[in-house]
Amino acid sequence: MHDHTATTPQTGRTRQTRRLRGLRQAVAIATAVAVAAGLALGAAVGAPVRASAATTESEAADYASDVYGDAWDFSNAADFNTDFSGTRATVSGGALKVDLALGNQLFLVHSISGSLATGRDGARQPVDPAKYSRLTFSMDQPLTKHIGAVYWFTCREQTSACGGGFSFPVVQGPHVYDFDLTAKSNLLAKVPWRSAKKVVFRLDPVVLPKGTGNTGKQVSIDWVRLHAAPDATHPHAGMPAGAYSGYTVTPRPQVVVDSPNPSQGQDYATATTGRPWNFTSAPATSSVRYSNATVLSRDSRGITARNAGPLQNDPQVHLPVSRLAGSTYHYLQYDLRYDGPFDLSGSAGGGKLARAIWNVSGTGTPQIGNDLLTYSNANASETTVDMTAQNPLDEDAIAPKAGWAGQTITGLRFDPNEDPGKAVWHLKSVHLRADPTATGSTTVTFHDNAWVSGATADVAVRIGSGSWQRIAAGVAVVKGTNSVPFSLGAKPAGKYGVRVTVHHPDGSAAAADASAPVVMKKGAAAAPDTSHDPRGTLDAVTAGSTGVTLSGWAYDPDTRDPLAVALYDTTSGAKSLGRVSTSIARPDVVRAHPGAPAASGYSRTVALAKGTHKVCAYGINVGTGTANTLLGCRSVTVR
Missing domain, CATH: 2.60.120 (Jelly Rolls)
Incomplete structure (x- = not known):
């Protein structure tokens, strides 16, 4: 990989100082006008x-x-x-x-x-x-x-x-x-x-x-x-939302789609070497090189390093990359913290920003990324940048400006802290990820930060900018994580966006989109490690005078607590029939599965319209499992 010249970081720093100076002038003018007003x-x-x-x-x-x-x-x-x-x-x-x-x-x-x-x-x-x-x-x-x-x-x-x-x-x-x-x-x-x-x-x-x-x-x-x-x-x-003198305001949904998300996508380092670039591990980062930095220690924060000469404001972490597709691996994720306050000045203690610089096939000119703002410890968290969602190049980058999307990336460098002083920083991890993928089916998860009892959700998917297609409606929303299965079925393979709309009983509704699409492929899913997934069955589905009763057993190897079981009518789409928790003694299950809690049985009666229905039960995963488990599906006719 080629280093950019010594003038490049200085050019970026001059521009950044100019930005900060302009911001301060705007603030000063605004304050003066406000006081005059x-x-x-x-x-x-x-x-x-x-x-x-x-x-x-x-x-x-x-x-x-x-x-x-x-x-x-x-x-x-x-x-x-x-x-x-x-x-x-x-x-x-x-x-x-x-x-x-x-x-x-x-x-x-x-x-x-x-x-x-x-x-x-x-x-x-x-x-x-x-x-x-x-x-x-x-x-x-x-x-x-x-x-x-x-x-x-x-x-x-x-x-x-x-x-x-x-x-x-x-x-x-x-x-x-x-x-x-x-x-x-x-x-x-x-x-x-x-x-x-x-x-x-x-x-x-x-x-x-x-x-x-x-x-x-x-x-x-x-x-x-x-x-x-x-x-x-x-x-x-x-x-x-709250109770006031003479009136009450009920809460509007605050929806967050937890899955799919960029962190679920394939990691380049893991795919090519079997290990991610996790700097808490010396073996995992043994091929990483450092310039203009002195590595001081390695612990749970990753490496602790200090900016050093000859270009003290240009510490560099050279990542071992060999011909990756930029349009495939396009999420850059990094977990970085530093000592001291946030400061974008050009003086010692400033330069609290990072930068990615990469090489592409067909040109020897380094592609210089724009500033990546990094924040003080209280505000720091793992950051994700989609390198194809916006033009990632610095305005002052050297021509030709090839960018990231559509390019074959042949070298990658991460510059953690462009501080002209002897800044100390902590780098825990760097990832290059692809979009999350699934074969045949996947699970959409979400939560409502303003949850109230009686809330329901609709889940929709679409390819690109096409029309939204609803895959679940009226799903009963519980406090905490909610899960809805998404099966490709007759839908075409492709990159699907996901949207969840939550409805509160007061009539208010709000929607949120997933932070990453999921690439759905046709065919049978590859066998994941299911040793920590829920286990169980749907033993019986019986139609009676007051509804249909679903019963069976379930437990999760990661907990002794009651397990939630989600019930669906999948006759057309996936209509939620609510949830039930395991609470019924099942000594037969304990004999066959010694790890199961004593009360691993469940039973619930739900109302269904006349006709033939296909009903399914899912054990809701907790702990380190990979997915919710389909406990079984049965056909039942309501006469």
């Missing part, structure tokens, strides 16, 4: 439409709930990336707490130009202003006679020309703030809210005068909603 925008504050007493309504559509499947309720660290706060911020105790000092800015939706959009980047998941036109949040702040400000940007550069927003008076103590974002925009270039999709959305809790130091006080924000406008169905659209 003073309290003039108090009229922008609105109040929710009030309903009559003792009413119940469903929660209105909310950006974070719909797009992330995770509301901004600050119940977990993922709700806010504290590296995108102008002052010290923490997520704890169900609140986002921010130091009151100059520059207390919260990038709820963030994006940095010149970087590949990953994770919750606004360039990947922009805010649709036609759907989400109102901002409501609950904030407790200690100061008087101050203002706050809201900013939005239609460009990743966050220049004044693509920005808009407004200021508002802040109230001492706890208060719910509610704004119609379409009412006014008089900051920066005054870009209207409805002008275009927004890639950056920022809230400045309290705008402090220039020269203000740390006040020693904090702002506490309980929740934020960027939501649909109130209407007759959602008069209290700004409020999260």
Whole structure:
């Protein structure tokens, strides 16, 4: 593999410094405009439409709930990336707490130009202003006679020309703030809210005068909603689910599709050498080479290394690659952490970004990837980049710019930390993965972060941009992981996208797509290791006067707890008949299978319409098994 020249990382660093400087200038201009505006925008504050007493309504559509499947309720660290706060911020105790000092800015939706959009980047998941036109949040702040400000940007550069927003008076103590974002925009270039999709959305809790130091006080924000406008169905659209004086708001689904996902795809290193590039193992990474880095140790965090000369801001991890298809292995995954804070400056302690550089067949010119933002320990997690979903090349890359998609990759390098100082970083793993695949059938799994009893789900699939085809309807949703079988059957082989729509009993619904498609192939599935999968049978299906009774036994080798058994009518598609847990003593099962718990039997009566039905039972996997187990199918006629 060819190294890029010594000037290449410097060119990238100069551009990155320029980005940061431009961002700081935009922030400074915005703050000055907001202070000049003073309290003039108090009229922008609105109040929710009030309903009559003792009413119940469903929660209105909310950006974070719909797009992330995770509301901004600050119940977990993922709700806010504290590296995108102008002052010290923490997520704890169900609140986002921010130091009151100059520059207390919260990038709820963030994006940095010149970087590949990953994770919750606004360039990947922009805010649709036609759907989400109102901002409501609950904030407790200690100061008087101050203002706050809201900013939005239609460009990743966050220049004044693509920005808009407004200021508002802040109230001492706890208060719910509610704004119609379409009412006014008089900051920066005054870009209207409805002008275009927004890639950056920022809230400045309290705008402090220039020269203000740390006040020693904090702002506490309980929740934020960027939501649909109130209407007759959602008069209290700004409020999260809960019971209030005179009305109750019921929760809207927050759907996450867990499978298929990129981590289930074949790993290149494992496929070619039998071992992944897991840096906790010396043998697994024995062919990896390092440049401009000193490896200090190896432990559960992987390798701990320090940037070193001769190019200290250009540490390199050379991965052993020999002619792989870029369109096949296109998910780059890395688990990287570093010591110290997030900083994109060009000085020592800055350069908190990584980069991929690769060679392709047909040219000796290295393909230089764009910046990969990496975050401080509190915000770090394994990152996945689809190298074919966007142009992965640095704007200043050397011609010819061949890219990744459609290329034969002949060399790969991962640069963990472009810090000109002696940065210390920890690299646990690097993967190159293909799309997940299945032969004949697979299992779709999902969960609802706002689950309520009585929720149901529909599951649909499609090839490419074709029409969605429903494969399951009315599936009873349980708290935690839910599983739905997807059998190819008469459908053509191909790359299928997956969508899950969850319906709550109050009539609200939300949908989410899988983070990766699944490549479905015709034929019998290869025999996986099923030693940890559920075991059991569907012994009998009996039609009676009150319905059809399904009975049998099941257990999972990984648990002694009762096992969930999912029941389906597969006569046409896969219609859920609900679930039952094992609870019936089956000494015969224990004699034949000593590992089975005593109460491994199950029985449930379900209602079915007249006619002949094919009903099936699945044991729901727990632990390290590979899949849910089909316990059996039987035909039954309801007369």
